[in-house]
Amino acid sequence: MKILLITPNFFDYPAQICEAIHQMGHEVDWYDDRPSTNSFVKAIIRINKNYINAMIARYFSKMMSEVTRKKYDKVILISGQSLSFSESMMERLKESQIQAEFVLYQWDSMKNFPYIEKIQKYFDRCYSFDKEDVRNGNLRFLPLFYTKRYEKVGRKSISKYKYDLMFVGTAHPKKYKYVKEMAEKLKFVFPKQFIYFFFPSKIVYIYRKVKNIELKYAHCSEFHYTPVNGKEMDKLLTESRCVLDSAQDGQTGLTIRILEAFGAKRKIITTNEDVVNYDFYREENIYIYDGDFNLNAPFFNKPYREVDEGVYKKYSLRSWLNELIGG
Incomplete structure (x- = not known):
């Protein structure tokens, strides 16, 4: 074909x-x-x-x-x-x-x-x-997908992590606000943090800063203008216990970062409430941030819980392509 x-x-x-x-x-x-x-x-x-x-x-x-x-x-x-x-x-x-x-x-x-x-x-x-x-x-x-790259990360056995939590993503206004907020509230529990806010250019940064109140007090030095490449993402996910996520304003679909983290078998903290309606949701693995953190929740006190292989494979790139190509 x-x-x-x-x-x-x-x-x-x-x-x-x-x-x-x-x-x-x-x-x-x-x-x-x-x-x-x-x-x-x-x-x-x-x-x-x-x-x-x-x-x-x-x-x-x-x-x-x-x-x-x-x-x-x-x-x-x-x-x-x-x-x-x-x-x-x-x-x-x-x-x-x-x-x-x-x-x-x-x-x-x-x-x-x-x-x-x-x-x-x-x-x-x-x-x-x-x-x-x-x-x-x-x-x-x-839904979106994870690739073999993240599946390989998920197969690695890690006993010690360099980072307690990480975030890599475009600095959409609401996303910027909530990721900053979550990271700040978790700094005493998860002190080792890697946060990488990306803009495609300084022009977009200036435009967003003028247009969006969430970025009013942001500084140019907080942002990066070069995307993280695949190998760097592999390394970051391998070295991280947990991934932060926040959807764009007006968006209910799961971001690619959630699927990457799921593929890599990493814990996820997200603002997206709809994630509870997906078959891979487990309270030990995914925490929904609603403005505060309950440190007594299973997410903070139990290890990662494996998901059935059939459910796991359902979100692979190959499965996604099978649907698009075959219909």
Whole structure:
């Protein structure tokens, strides 16, 4: 099977997804959903992509000149807020591959990225990681996944951890607020902490600082502008007992960080209340932060509780791809 895959260039996930597709016996061509990973371009797309319409048009034309030489069986778009293609571009892509099944996976909630609803009509199947979007639209629910990288971490036997807790993620305003709050409240119980707030560029940091009250008193030095690579994440998760997580404002779907931590068999502290409705939830493994911590809870007093292998494998990248490709 020939697959055209379009995704954000998010950490090293495109390479891992393509590798998994190859291992399943399929051919795959991958394209970024934006014309450049340059910090300025990434920032402008999030703020107002109309400023770089000419650049987007050139990139899309180049992509089309290449993909129209082939006939694909599947066209899979994994979309977040970085998607730069217009409705007319999506229509052209659809018309160029009329024999293909088009599959959309929404990696962001429609509340945070309402544009995505306008292009759903070009797809034969549409999925979302967010249950609220599935309730309100013609979408199928499909949570995110963990990769073999995190499965390998989960198989390692660790007797001593370098960090009591860690957080690595984009500094969305609410996420920044709650992660800072949780880390501060836990510093006496979990004193060894690794916190890495990421922004794609200083332009985005300045924009967010002006626009969002949660970042009003934040300082530029608190943030990093280079993403943590896969090997670094492996090392951090291996060395950490617990992972902090907080969803974006307006989002109920589980973040990729929760699935990574689950794959790595690490304890998780999250603000996402909906995690109790997932079959892998165990009170020994996952703590839901509601503004305070109960240090008498099983999470703080019992070891990690293994989850049934069938439930564990259900959230693997291969299982996720089986659904997207097979439907």
